[in-house]
Amino acid sequence: MQGLGELETAVMEVLWRDPGPQRVRDVLDALNTERDLAYTTVMTVLDNLHRKGWVSRERDGRAYRYVATRNREDAVANALRALLDSAKDPESVLLRFARSVSPRESEVLRRALDDTAADQ
Amino acid sequence: MILAVALLAGAAIVGFTAPRFLERMTAGQVAPSVVIAWWFATGLSVLLTALSGVVLILVPGHGPARWLLDRVHECWSAMTHGSVPALDDVLGAFGALLIAGALTRFGLAAFRRRSEAIKLHQRQLGLLRLAARRASGDEPLMWLDHGQPLAYSVAGRPSFIVATTGLTDHLSDDQVAAVLAHERAHLRGRHHALTGLADAAASAMPFVPLMRQAPAAIRVLVEMAADSAAAAAHGAETVRSALVRVATGGSPAGALGMADNGVELRLSRLARASRPRPWLSAGALAATVVAAPALPAVVGIGLFAVTSTFYCPM
Incomplete structure (x- = not known):
């Protein structure tokens, strides 16, 4: 699963908040309560999201109306799964605090900890 | 040629035996930062020492020919009754190729790894x-x-x-x-x-x-x-x-x-x-900086000095 850019996330949040089909103008107005974006910027972002399969669109007169293809919960769950998978990757470029070990190994570890705790 | 071979031998010996010592340091009490420094310093010095050895083989006569080395050289010549022709060139070319290949691969791998990151x-x-x-x-x-x-x-x-x-x-x-x-x-x-x-x-x-x-x-x-x-x-x-x-x-x-x-x-x-002892770590780190770079050369030259004094006392 591919993640989203900062602006893409903001646009998706707007579409998730109001699940009905929305025009570029509607999304722009919702976003511009906090920022100052150009119409063409939002149009480009929605176009990219359509290409990536995050939104579907239907023609309405001269403009398109956009709808999110999956709901927020599914998107978050998928992203979470992808992140957890990446953290398991042994060749990963990220550094983990500890990798999980097998039950047998974890038994050995617990015993080692008990032994040294008893020594002290 | 003698110095060059000594350097190559030193690089090889350190390259093959150092991991065992470094693993012992890892399992022991030495500060991890010091072991990391040792690992990288030793790796770099093995590469540079091997490189110097190859350069000396390919550019004979330009190396620092000191008295001791001259004596060792004479001894070596006396021991070997004439050398195989063009051995230096073959050895030098092979070494140069090996090191050039390694450096290229290092650059490529570092680049690939960075773009992955x-x-x-x-x-x-x-x-x-x-x-x-x-x-x-x-x-x-x-x-x-x-x-x-x-x-x-x-x-x-x-x-x-x-x-x-x-x-x-x-x-x-x-x-x-x-x-x-x-x-x-x-x-x-x-x-x-x-x-x-x-x-x-x-x-x-x-x-x-x-x-x-x-x-x-x-x-x-x-x-x-x-x-x-x-x-x-x-x-x-x-x-x-x-x-x-x-x-x-x-x-x-x-x-x-x-x-x-x-x-x-x-x-x-x-x-x-x-309890952490910062002065100890600092001292060990300083020792690393001095000792690790010289290690392969010292090992190689030392080995030849010992062998030559053993075979033909001066």
């Missing part, structure tokens, strides 16, 4: 925007809603730490703070870059054990270094107990065993943790 960083950020809550404050910390205790760090711009709510569920506040201190130490110590360098060295010269074993060894060592940074702030026992909880926290067995994690080594080191 950038791609991963981008991908992580994209997914985290959807799945994570950003911690309040300036700290680059992202929280994931997941039961399994997990924490990792990603280098890049910006660098950040990812932790799961399972961490706060399974661990005490002190332990969580220790885990986060551990991850911060990774970012501050540029540990991702160190493992990347080791990876590149290994793919450049897999035929040298010192290089081949570096990635696994450096991974354990940077974990140890981060552990001791966390232990300095939150106590060794806190880090130890957090490590056991996270390592055994749910989830079925991964492909990696304990030896790969170094969890066992890290636990025993934390158990033995004595």
Whole structure:
């Protein structure tokens, strides 16, 4: 699963908040309560999201109306799964605090900890 | 020729035997940062010494011909009744080719690894925007809603730490703070870059054990270094107990065993943790800077000095 850019996330949040089909103008107005974006910027972002399969669109007169293809919960769950998978990757470029070990190994570890705790 | 062969022999000996000593240092009490410094200094000096040896073979007569070496040379000539013609050239060309190939591979591997890291960083950020809550404050910390205790760090711009709510569920506040201190130490110590360098060295010269074993060894060592940074702030026992909880926290067995994690080594080191002695570490680090670069040359020349005095006393 591919993640989203900062602006893409903001646009998706707007579409998730109001699940009905929305025009570029509607999304722009919702976003511009906090920022100052150009119409063409939002149009480009929605176009990219359509290409990536995050939104579907239907023609309405001269403009398109956009709808999110999956709901927020599914998107978050998928992203979470992808992140957890990446953290398991042994060749990963990220550094983990500890990798999980097998039950047998974890038994050995617990015993080692008990032994040294008893020594002290 | 003698000096060149001595340098090449020294580089080979150190390249093949050093890992055993470095592993002993890792299992012992030596500060992890010192062992890391040794590992990289030794690797670099093996490469440079071999390079000097090859240059000396290819450019004879321009090397520093000292009295002792002249004597050794005479001795060597007396011992060998005429050498195989053009052996120098063959040896030199072979060595030059080997080193040029290794340097090229190193560059390519470092480049590949860096673009992989950038791609991963981008991908992580994209997914985290959807799945994570950003911690309040300036700290680059992202929280994931997941039961399994997990924490990792990603280098890049910006660098950040990812932790799961399972961490706060399974661990005490002190332990969580220790885990986060551990991850911060990774970012501050540029540990991702160190493992990347080791990876590149290994793919450049897999035929040298010192290089081949570096990635696994450096991974354990940077974990140890981060552990001791966390232990300095939150106590060794806190880090130890957090490590056991996270390592055994749910989830079925991964492909990696304990030896790969170094969890066992890290636990025993934390158990033995004595009070940090900064002057000792500083002294050891200074010794590394002086000793490691000279090691292959000293070993090689020493070997020839000993052999020649044994065979033909001056």
